[in-house]
Amino acid sequence: MHKRFAVLFLAALSLSAQPKIDWAKINQEGLRHFQAIVQIDTTDPPGNETRVVEYVKKVLEAEGIAVTVAAKDPQRANLIARIKGNGSKRPLLIMGHSDTVRVDPSKWTFPPFSAARDGGYIYGRGTLDDKPNLTAAMMTMLLIKRSGIKLDRDVIFVSEAGEEASTGPGIGYLTEERWPEIDAEVALAEGGGVKRAGGKLQYAMIQTTEKMPRAAKLVATGPAGHGSRPLRNSAVLHLSRAVEKIAMWDPPMRFNDTTRYYFEKLANLSSPEDAARFKGLFDPQKSVAIREYLAEHDPGTYSMLHTSIAPNIIQGGYQVNVIPSTAEATLDIRALPDEDIKAFYELMTKVINDPAVKVVPLDRNQRPGAAPSSITTPAFHSVEAAYKKVYGITTLPVMATGATDMAFLRAKGVQCYGIGAMRDDEDAVKGFGAHSDQERILEDALFKHFQFFWEATTGIAASGKREPT
Numbered sequence: 411m412h413k414r415f416a417v418l419f420l421a422a423l424s425l426s427a428q429p430k431i432d433w434a435k436i437n438q439e440g441l442r443h444f445q446a447i448v449q450i451d452t453t454d455p456p457g458n459e460t461r462v463v464e465y466v467k468k469v470l471e472a473e474g475i476a477v478t479v480a481a482k483d484p485q486r487a488n489l490i491a492r493i494k495g496n497g498s499k500r501p502l503l504i505m506g507h508s509d510t511v512r513v514d515p516s517k518w519t520f521p522p523f524s525a526a527r528d529g530g531y532i533y534g535r536g537t538l539d540d541k542p543n544l545t546a547a548m549m550t551m552l553l554i555k556r557s558g559i560k561l562d563r564d565v566i567f568v569s570e571a572g573e574e575a576s577t578g579p580g581i582g583y584l585t586e587e588r589w590p591e592i593d594a595e596v597a598l599a600e601g602g603g604v605k606r607a608g609g610k611l612q613y614a615m616i617q618t619t620e621k622m623p624r625a626a627k628l629v630a631t632g633p634a635g636h637g638s639r640p641l642r643n644s645a646v647l648h649l650s651r652a653v654e655k656i657a658m659w660d661p662p663m664r665f666n667d668t669t670r671y672y673f674e675k676l677a678n679l680s681s682p683e684d685a686a687r688f689k690g691l692f693d694p695q696k697s698v699a700i701r702e703y704l705a706e707h708d709p710g711t712y713s714m715l716h717t718s719i720a721p722n723i724i725q726g727g728y729q730v731n732v733i734p735s736t737a738e739a740t741l742d743i744r745a746l747p748d749e750d751i752k753a754f755y756e757l758m759t760k761v762i763n764d765p766a767v768k769v770v771p772l773d774r775n776q777r778p779g780a781a782p783s784s785i786t787t788p789a790f791h792s793v794e795a796a797y798k799k800v801y802g803i804t805t806l807p808v809m810a811t812g813a814t815d816m817a818f819l820r821a822k823g824v825q826c827y828g829i830g831a832m833r834d835d836e837d838a839v840k841g842f843g844a845h846s847d848q849e850r851i852l853e854d855a856l857f858k859h860f861q862f863f864w865e866a867t868t869g870i871a872a873s874g875k876r877e878p879t
């Protein structure tokens with residue numbers, strides 16, 4: 411062989427070091443595990459995630475993968491398994507949560523823990539949130555072990571308890587008391603996914619940051635009195651004016667790397683009308699009117715632009731003929747990751763501009779604040795490449811307006827990327843979304859997710875792969 415060809419041939423060999431996988435076979439095996447895991451009722455509370463741990467443990471141990479059961483509460487165990495790499499890079503953590511939200515069985519066509527298959531779907535609580543990630547991560551561990559693929563870093567798999575309602579036995583315990591066992595440079599967990607609308611793939615999303623849930627109360631005071639002699643300065647009036655002001659306020663807009671890139675890239679994928687809107691956000695001349703439009707028509711997107719305030723509980727008075735001397739509103743505040751919350755409360759006080767109304771910070775089961783994960787790491791690009799390979803689509807980094815357990819990992823310095831399976835936009839509207847009356851996943855979406863998870867994991871961890879840039 412000509413020397414030059416020999417070199418090319420060797421290069422081709424090392425690039426094809428990826429083992430051949432019989433996906434048709436793996437899909438059926440994964441489907442069987444997925445159904446078994448969905449059939450285990452882990453509604454949280456009470457969770458009982460240990461039952462999933464027992465199942466997963468059996469599967470992994472049968473193939474020689476060592477498993478640690480990590481439980482603060484014996485009914486609510488987490489599982490940790492590790493496949494060693496050569497240690498030249500720090501570990502990758504792949505994680506899925508084993509609990510689900512609750513169900514109202516009367517709303518289900520197929521029983522919520524049946525994992526029934528019908529018309530290309532699998533039905534059951536947890537079929538979207540988050541048992542696809544859990545199963546795909548487990549399958550990826552099996553494939554790594556079976557293929558003997560060489561790794562530059564350890565891959566750590568965690569079946570996590572308590573994500574939906576109780577971080578104590580789950581991520582709280584893992585990060586506080588089991589940290590050395592799961593300490594990693596990079597983590598993949600729930601939070602992103604692939605968006606399809608009208609039967610057409612749109613784009614993939616990688617969650618790289620999220621807003622921080624905070625809470626405060628508005629406390630209004632005024633004179634008490636007899637209900638037959640209304641007062642213009644009653645606590646209830648002060649409160650209602652303040653609530654309206656704060657709820658209609660457009661808090662200062664600010665972008666971070668993720669949201670700036672998100673809107674720029676989304677504009678390229680949108681209709682001309684939407685594109686003009688997303689681009690216009692960066693133009694001070696146009697931005698105010700666009701924000702007003704979004705507040706009205708697209709509250710999810712609007713919330714990504716700033717720290718948001720939703721007045722969700724109002725309390726005041728106790729008897730129809732008594733003017734009460736105090737009234738209160740509880741506010742759900744979702745802060746941008748870099749928000750100086752004390753300064754924000756001072757700003758709110760200025761906006762309300764009423765000495766009879768005080769802003770009082772409240773304690774909330776707080777997830778820690780942390781800097782966004784980088785959108786320029788090789789790991790991010792590997793996940794992007796995996797989406798491209800499996801779905802042939804572009805990826806957008808996203809900031810979640812809600813909270814996930816990745817906040818705990820980010821606070822520990824882990825670069826976290828939220829990933830997920832393909833979902834049809836219309837399906838959530840029909841009532842089959844995560845946390846909906848019913849829940850289902852397309853079998854084909856589950857199968858693609860198995861492959862995506864393997865591609866993303868090996869893209870980040872396998873040896874001898876050129877890192878995509």
Ligand SMILES: [Zn+2]
Nearest residue numbers: 539540573600
């Ligand atoms: Zn979830």
